[in-house]
Amino acid sequence: MERASGVLMPVSSLPGRVGIGTFGREAYDFVDFLARTHQRYWQVLPLTTTSFGDSPYQSFSAFAGNPYFIDVEDLVRLGYLCEEDLVVLPFGNDPGSVDYGTLFRGHRALLERALPSFSAAPPADFGEFCAANASWLDPYCEFMSIKEGLGLKAYYEWPKRYRSRGEESAALCDRHPERMRYHQMTQYFFYRHWKRLKGYANERGVLVIGDIPIYVSRDSVEMWAAPELFRVDANGAPVCVAGTPPDQFSSTGQYWGNPIYDWAGMAEDGYGWWVERLRASLELYDLLRIDHFRGFESFWSVPFGAPDSSFGHWVKGPGSDVFDAAAKQLGKLPIIAEDLGFMTPEVIAMRERTGFPGMRILQFGFDAEGDSPDLPHRYVSNTVAYVGTHDNETAMGWLLDSATPDAREKAARYLALAPGETVAQGCNRAIAASVSDTCIFRMQDLLGLDNSARINTPATVGKNWRWRMLADAVTPEVEAELSGLTVTYYREAGGQPPRLAE
Known part of the structure; x- marks a missing residue:
């Protein structure tokens, strides 16, 4: 990656009129903001569907x-909707927060209003889209159609005759073609609108960094339609699930519950499913951040149904074989390795073998004792520097809510804060000045927001993924500060630092 910078901003956090950020006008405005401030990257969170808990992961x-x-x-x-449709349905009343309960009802009702006219006169390329994406689109539409017909229950709670894809499930879908068509329609528009928006960004020199989780949900179409990809028993239940070991933050670790892949089985066909997943992702994005990258070297495997994650143990993963197989078919892989958490020499060696840049989190450097590798003087060029990720507190929130007096003092000394300069501004300056080829600013830190703007608190449910930026939040002062950081520290391609006042 060349020396450049970008901004982490979830699509869901954009302003707009339907209760959540979209690929609409406000997204184009955000791209224009990135272009005006000389940013090379827009980093987003996963754009896939969300389930209970609203997590994109x-x-x-x-x-x-x-x-x-x-x-x-x-x-x-x-002509599939009327302007009045956008004002008569509820999407939530707080422009600064996503109300998922209200959105779930109002947004679905809105799109269902488009279905009759869409079915009567679909776009000319709709059939082509369905045919080109049939390998994942058909089972997904069937899965969602059955789920809705059974009260949105998890697939493993369905009647046994529907728990695997086959004649019984197909017959149920055939009885409700409107459900199938609804999901075909929404996927068509998702991909149509995202392709247009990404093209607009690329034309202005902005590349999109996507994010893909290493695991899939237990209640997913993959587990339903392709259980052979996972370690499951005769009844289709996971034999083991993913998590993290006990650490200083939790005596029992984190029990994620995601099914574990049958890596040995995947190896037999050259990791075909992973190759196709990466191929599809690289059509959606310009670069990929792979979440929990260390899980390819070894992963924490917890017996399914164990009381907590402390009952797990480390198991060797496929290593870089997955990426070697993908590179043979897809060419050089533009991947960022999320190499946070418990690192070992083996994980580091795997990352070095792939050549993928790793991540550095400045906030971790202040929380650690002594000379931390997350402090900028320890960075190397083939890294992506962050103040924090979507899982961390904002810079101002960290200072106000959780930083110890020693950590505050360490940050103030290290950042050499000027009079009137906030810790968020100092942190942004530090990652911009670092030797990391790429630095990614969080939008909340550019706006100087506290933890009310935090995206996610790991191991909690109910108040995450909600923050939205207000429509007038990006001021000329915010733009000037971001532009100044980018140009001063030579992160603008071909740019020169501004002249100092005489």
Whole structure:
């Protein structure tokens, strides 16, 4: 990666009129902001569907896109909706927060209003889209159709005759073609609108960094339609699930519950499913951040149904073989390795073998004792520097809510804060000045927001993934500060630092 910078901003956090950020006008405005401030990258969170808990890292499908992100105003322009439809349905009343309960009801009702006219006169390329994506689209539409017909229950709670894809499940879907068509329609518009938005960004020199979780949800179309990809018993239940070991933050570790891949079985066909997943992801994004990269070297395996994650143990993964197989078919892989957490020499060696840049988190450096590798003077060029990720507190939130007096003092000394300069500004300056080829600023830190703007608190449910930026948040002062950091520290391609006042 060349020396450049970008901004981490979830699509869901964009402003807009339907209760959540979308691929609509506000997304194009955000791209324009990135271009004006000389940013090379827009980093987003996974764009896949979300399930219970609203986490983009727990999806019903590894391939299907989130219908919430559809540009509904385009459906008005196409005649599938009326302008009045956008004002009569509830989407939530707080422009600074996503109300998922209200959104779930209102957004679905809105898109269902488009279905009759869409079915009567679909776009000319709709059939082509369905045929080209049939390998994942058909099972996804069937899975969601059955789920909705059975009260949205998890697939492993369905009647036994529907728990695997076959004649019985197909017959049930045939009895409700409107459900199948709804999901085909929403996936068509998701991909149409995202392709258009990404093209707009690329034309302005902005590349998109996507994010793919290493695992899929237990309640997913992959587990339903392709259980052979996972370690399951005769009844289709996971033999083991993913998590993290006990550490200083939790005496029992984290029990994620995601099914573990049958890596040995995947190796037999050259990791075909992973190759196709990476191929599809590289059509959606310009670069990929792979979450929990260390899990390819070894992963924490917990017996399914264990009381907590402390009952797990480390198991060797496939290493870099997955990426070697993918590179043979896809060429050089533009991947960022999320190499956070418990690192070992073996994990480091795997990352070095792939050549993928790793990540550095400045906030960790202040929380650690002594000379931490997360402090910028320890960085190397083939890394991506962050103040924090979507899982961390904002810089101001960290200072106000959880930083110890020693950590605050360490940050103030290390950052050499000027009079009136906030810790968020100092942290942004530190990663911009670092030798890391790439630095990614969080939008909340550029705006100087506290933890009310935090995206996610790991191991909690109910208040995450909600923050939205207000429509007037990006001021000329914010733009000037970001532009100054980018140009001063030579992260603008071909740029020169500004002249000092005489």
